[in-house]
Amino acid sequence: MVSAINEFILAKFPGDEVTYFSSDSIEVDPGKEGVVDADYTTEFLNTLKVGNFPDYELKLKVGCPVILMWNMDQTVGLCNGTRMIVKTLGKWFIEVEVLTGTNVGDRVFLPRRQYPIALCFGMTINKSQGQKLDHVGLCLQRQVFSHGQLYVALSRVTTRQGLKILIENDNDEDPNSMLNIVFQEIFDSTYKLQCGLRDQTWD
Incomplete structure (x- = not known):
C-alpha cells in the first residue's frame, strides 16, 4: 500500500x-x-x-x-x-x-x-516511530495488526487539526470505526513485574 x-x-x-x-x-x-x-x-x-x-x-x-x-x-x-x-x-x-x-x-x-x-511521501506505521509531523494522513484500508500500532500512528501528529484518517472496512454496524489492537497479556505482565507478583494469577 x-x-x-x-x-x-x-x-x-x-x-x-x-x-x-x-x-x-x-x-x-x-x-x-x-x-x-x-x-x-x-x-x-x-x-x-x-x-x-x-x-x-x-x-x-x-x-x-x-x-x-x-x-x-x-x-x-x-x-x-x-x-x-x-x-x-x-x-x-x-x-x-x-x-x-x-x-x-x-x-x-x-x-x-x-x-x-x-x-517517502508515505511510510509504514512501524517506520514512522519517532517522527513528529505537523500533518498526517492515515490510510486505514485494512485493520492494523499489532499491539499499539494505532496509537503509534495517531501520536505522530502534533495537533488534532493536522490529522486526516481514511477508513475503509467491512463493518456494517459502524463503517467509520477501526479496532484498537491491544494485547492484554502485555499489560498483565507489566503489572505483575511492577508489583512483584510474577507467580500469581487473577481474573
Whole structure:
C-alpha cells in the first residue's frame, strides 16, 4: 500500500524522473560459480523485497522526500528512519537535505553503490516511530495488526487539526470505526513485574 501511494504521488510530482538500479549480482565462492549462478539469477535478485534493503528500482525527482533505511553515519545524524529531501540527482551521487534529527538543514552526499533510501511521501506505521509531523494522513484500508500500532500512528501528529484518517472496512454496524489492537497479556505482565507478583494469577 505504501509503495502504491508513493508511486502515485511521484507521478504527479513536478520535475524530471531519474531511475537508479541496485547492484544485481552477488559474490561467489571459488569453485561454486555454476551452482550459485543457476540458483540466483539476475531476474530473481531483482524481484526481492527484503526488510530494510532498497528495491531494485529507485525512482526519484528533485524535491521529493526520502527516508534512510539503515544507519549510515550516526555522528552526522544519518540514522535509520532519518527523513531527507532530494536536492540533486547526479549520475554517481544523490545530494539530500536532512529534515529530522539533530542535523536538520545539513546537506549530505550519498555515494553511488546501493543507495540506502526509499521514496517517502508515505511510510509504514512501524517506520514512522519517532517522527513528529505537523500533518498526517492515515490510510486505514485494512485493520492494523499489532499491539499499539494505532496509537503509534495517531501520536505522530502534533495537533488534532493536522490529522486526516481514511477508513475503509467491512463493518456494517459502524463503517467509520477501526479496532484498537491491544494485547492484554502485555499489560498483565507489566503489572505483575511492577508489583512483584510474577507467580500469581487473577481474573
